[in-house]
Structures are given as C-alpha cells and as structure tokens.
Amino acid sequence: MQDGRNSVLESKSYSLQALLLSMGSIHLATAALGTLVALRIAAVGGSAELASLVAASYSLGFLLGCFYTYKPLANVGYVRAFAAAAALCAMFALLMSRTDSAASWVVARFVIGMATAGLYSVGEAWINDSAPAESRGRILAVYSTVLGGASVASQALVAFVAEDLAAGFVLMSATFCFAIVVLALTNVKQPAVKGHATVRLLPVFRYSPTAFVGTLVTGIVVTVFLSILPFQASTVGISSTTITVSIAMAYAGRILFQYPLGLISDHMDRRILIVAISLVASAALLLIALFVTGDGSALQGEPGIGVRLAATGISIVLGGTLLPLYAILMAHAMDRTDPVYVPSTAITLLFVYTFGGVIGPVLVAVISVLFGDALMDWAMFSLLFGFSIFAAWRIRQRAPVPSAEQAVIAPATATSVETLASEKRVHSVQSG
Numbered sequence: 289m290q291d292g293r294n295s296v297l298e299s300k301s302y303s304l305q306a307l308l309l310s311m312g313s314i315h316l317a318t319a320a321l322g323t324l325v326a327l328r329i330a331a332v333g334g335s336a337e338l339a340s341l342v343a344a345s346y347s348l349g350f351l352l353g354c355f356y357t358y359k360p361l362a363n364v365g366y367v368r369a370f371a372a373a374a375a376l377c378a379m380f381a382l383l384m385s386r387t388d389s390a391a392s393w394v395v396a397r398f399v400i401g402m403a404t405a406g407l408y409s410v411g412e413a414w415i416n417d418s419a420p421a422e423s424r425g426r427i428l429a430v431y432s433t434v435l436g437g438a439s440v441a442s443q444a445l446v447a448f449v450a451e452d453l454a455a456g457f458v459l460m461s462a463t464f465c466f467a468i469v470v471l472a473l474t475n476v477k478q479p480a481v482k483g484h485a486t487v488r489l490l491p492v493f494r495y496s497p498t499a500f501v502g503t504l505v506t507g508i509v510v511t512v513f514l515s516i517l518p519f520q521a522s523t524v525g526i527s528s529t530t531i532t533v534s535i536a537m538a539y540a541g542r543i544l545f546q547y548p549l550g551l552i553s554d555h556m557d558r559r560i561l562i563v564a565i566s567l568v569a570s571a572a573l574l575l576i577a578l579f580v581t582g583d584g585s586a587l588q589g590e591p592g593i594g595v596r597l598a599a600t601g602i603s604i605v606l607g608g609t610l611l612p613l614y615a616i617l618m619a620h621a622m623d624r625t626d627p628v629y630v631p632s633t634a635i636t637l638l639f640v641y642t643f644g645g646v647i648g649p650v651l652v653a654v655i656s657v658l659f660g661d662a663l664m665d666w667a668m669f670s671l672l673f674g675f676s677i678f679a680a681w682r683i684r685q686r687a688p689v690p691s692a693e694q695a696v697i698a699p700a701t702a703t704s705v706e707t708l709a710s711e712k713r714v715h716s717v718q719s720g
Contacts, residue, residue: 303418303474304415304418304427306470306471306473306474307411307414307415307418307471307474308415308430308431308434309470310370310411310467310470310471310474311407311408311411311412311415311431311434311435311467312434312435312437312438313438313463313464313466313467313470314374314377314404314407314408314411314464314467315434315435315438315439315442316438316439316441316442316445316463317377317381317442317460317463317464317467318377318404318442319438319439319442319443319514319539320442320443320445320446320456320460320463321381321400321457321460322343322346322514322515323442323443323446323514323518323531323532323535324446324449324453324456324457324460325342325343325384325393325397325515326339326343326515326516326517326518326519326522327446327450327453327518327519327522327528327531328384328453328454328457329342329393329519330518330519330522330523331453331522332388334390334519335656336516336519336520336523336652336653336656336664337653337656337657338390338393339515339516339519339520339649340516340649340650340652340653340656341390341394341649341653342390342393342394342397342649343397343511343512343515343516343645343648343649344645344646344647344648344649344650344653345394345395345397345398345401346397346398346400346401346515347401347511347642347645347646347648347649348398348401348646349397349398349399349400349401349402349403349404349405350401350402350404350405350642350645351401351405351639351642351643351645351646352401352402352405353401353402353403353404353405353406353409354405354408354409354638354639354642355487355639357373357402357403357405357406357409366410366413366414367471367472367474369406369410370407370410370411370467370468370471371468371471371472373403373404373406373407373410374403374407374464374465374467374468375464375465375468376399376400376403377400377403377404377407377461377464378461378462378464378465379461380395380396380397380399380400380403381396381400381457381458381460381461381464382457382458382461383396384396384457385454385455385456385457385458385461386454407467411471412431415427415428415431416428432546433543436539436540436542436543436546437543439536439539439542440536440539440540440543442536442539443532443533443535443536443539444532444536445459445460446528446532447528447529447532447533450527450528450529450532486632486635487632487635487636487639488629488632488633488636489636489639489640491629492621492625492632492633492636492637492640495621495624495625495633496620496621496623496624496625497682498559498562498617498620498678498679498682499617499618499620499621499624499637500621500637500640501675501678501679502562502566502613502617502675502679503614503617503618503621503637503640503641503644504640504641504643504644505644505671505672505675506610506613506614506617506641506644507614507640507641507642507643507644507645507648508644508645508647508648508651508668508671509569509573509610509648509668509671509672510610510611510614510644510645511644511645511648511649512648512649512652512664512668513538513606513610513668514535514538515649516649516652516664517576517664517665518531518535520664520665521534530599533600533603534599534600534603535603537600537603537604537607538603538604538606538607538610538611539607539611540604540607541603541604541605541606541607541608541609541611542607542608542611542612544604544608545607545608545609545612546608546611546612546615549561549565549608549609549612549616550612550615550616550619553616553619553620554619557683558616558619558620558623559620559679559682559683560683561616562613562616562617562620562679563676563679563680563683565609565610565612565613565616566609566613566672566673566675566676566679567673567676568605568609569605569606569609569610569613569672570669570672570673570676572602572603572605572606572609572610573606573665573668573669573672574669575602576599576602576606576665577665577666577668577669610672614641617637618634618637621633621634621637622634651667652664652667655667
C-alpha cells in the first residue's frame, strides 16, 4: 500500500517537473520574442509608432486571451489545447522571420498574445490542480523562480542571435515546439474546468485607489520598458548585446529583490514601501532617459565601459523595484478586500495591468508623433513619479490596515487568471 502511494507521489512529482519545464520554455520564448521584435523593427528602419502598435497588439491579444480563451481551450482537453496554442505561437513566430510587412507583424503579435494567454491559463491551472494543497505555496514560488530564470536566459538567447534576428524567430519557434513535446509526454490527471470570477472595476478602485492606479501605471511602464525601449535604444546606436544585457539584468533584479521586498512588506504599511520603491524606480527611469538620448556614443568603445557598468546597475535596480511592484500592489489590494471578493479583485487587477499594457504603447505612439521619440522616457519617468506622489498622498487620507488583517504576500505574476485566483484564495484563508 505504501509502495503504491510512493509511486503515485513520484509520478506527480515527475509530472510537475515536466509542467514547470514546459512553462519555463514558453516563458523563455515569450520574453525573447518581446526583445527580438523590437530589435527587428529597428533593424529594418521601422518607426516608433510601428513598434508601439506591434507592442499594443500583443497586449490586446493577451488581454482578450486571458478572459476568453481558457474555457474553450480547456474543454477540448488540456494537452490538445496546450499543443494547439503553442503551435500557433510557433507558426506566427516563423511568419515573423520571413516578412517585413508591418500588417503581418501586428496580426502575428496579436495572435501570439492570445495564444500565449491560453498557454499560461491552461498550464498554470494544471500546475495549481496538480500541486498538493500543503505545498501549493512552495510550488508557486518555485514556478515564479522558473519564470524569472527563463526571463534572464531569454536575453542570452537574443544576444546569441543578434547578428541574425530572423534565426532568432526560428529558434523561438523551436522552443515553443519543445514545450509541446515535454507536456505531451506528461502523464497526469487533467483538472476540471472552473468558472472565472468577474471583473469589478469600480469596487476595486473604491477598496484601494493606490493598488488600482499603481497597477495601471505599472502595466504601462513595464510594457514600454520591455517592448519599446529596446527599439529606441537600438535606433540611437546602442548595440544589441548591451540592450539584451540590460534587459536580462532587469529580470535578474526581480529575482534578487522580489522575495526580500515581499517579506518587508508583510511587516509594515505596504503603502510606504510602494512609495519608496516607486521613487527608486522613477530615479532609475530618469537615468535611463539620460542614457538613451543622443547617438549612443557614450556607451561605445573603451571609454564607454564605465557607462555600460553603470547602465547595468541601473537596470538591476529598475528591474528589482519596478517588476515586483505588481505583486506588492496586489497584496495591498488584498489587505483592503473582503475574503469573498478576493478572486474577483485579483482578476480585476490583472485586467487593469494588461489594459495598461495596451494603452502604454498607444500613449508612446502619440507622444512620438507630437513631440519626438526622445520624450517617451521622460513621459514614463513622469508617470511613475506622479504615481509615487499620489500613493504618498493616499497614506495621509486613510489609516493603514492592522498587521493582523494583512494578507501574506505570494509571488504574483501577471500571466494568468488561474494562478491569481488560486493564490489569492490562499491569501484570504491565511488572513482570515
């Protein structure tokens, strides 16, 4: 009897490892494509408006995919759904390697956005269902670490193919296919399809204006930083290697700082920490705005080594503050939310964050048309700095949540409705 139980546990452990490997591969390809697309547009002489439109199309596809693809995909079976969505990503990544058509890029990124949302929803629901209840939090933490490591590795792959960007799209297509192979060989019970909680914009704004506004601003700034700033940096003469190292260091900063910041936030008024890290991230954005102006000559040759090292440090600080901000804002919203509305609040904030990813590139496109590309970085600095002032003002308007009523922060990743709802149910139980 004990041997049978051990065999089942070993099988579940192997299946979870395969799921984590498969989702890590998906995240690697997704993160790499964001940089590859920006560099490819710059390489063919595309405009900032085109780079913004392509980034917005991906975010819009992801937004629609988060809320409308999970049930239809899951109803056909998780393995088939995952394989179909990953195959779509692979197909359109290959298309982008063979065309310079702006319309094709916009359509391809939209489809990849929808398919990627389906991949995360199916894969993360599967991980949640497969993880034993007593170790679900630990497994989600491992999953978050896997995504962080994949993000860093993605930029190494982009640097490897920087001289032949078309080959990079082919490599990412192969990575999507690898994820299909891994998951197709996984022998694990598929979870039942569950209903989604509803989006409740006005109630969530009333519960926590700081979390609502901060999530929107974070979605805007993160999307611009990861999807459009590489394009702008490339157009002013900064090398692909320098760009990919900077993005990789930002992802590494998230790995280094997310858990310490989370632990700190569990023992203080989170709004004070939100203000502090928003100000630090704003300062990093200000320095980046200074770096990417001009022709990039300050970063070139031996005299530019010191500047490149400074840029690396700035990227680590920016990634270590800006990228974990979503999780801290989410936890702050949970502090203000009745337990019954926890899943809806989590899903609403995912919607707001992803909507920020749609309007951010559109805002950049408008700024580029009216004032020129260089003002984009100053606009992102102003937006995040303005939020930090708003958050500081809110501290004076409302008393902090008693520490006994605070939620316990968990690693929140803006990838899927399924993981958010599961994580925040855990929060409501812990804080209740």
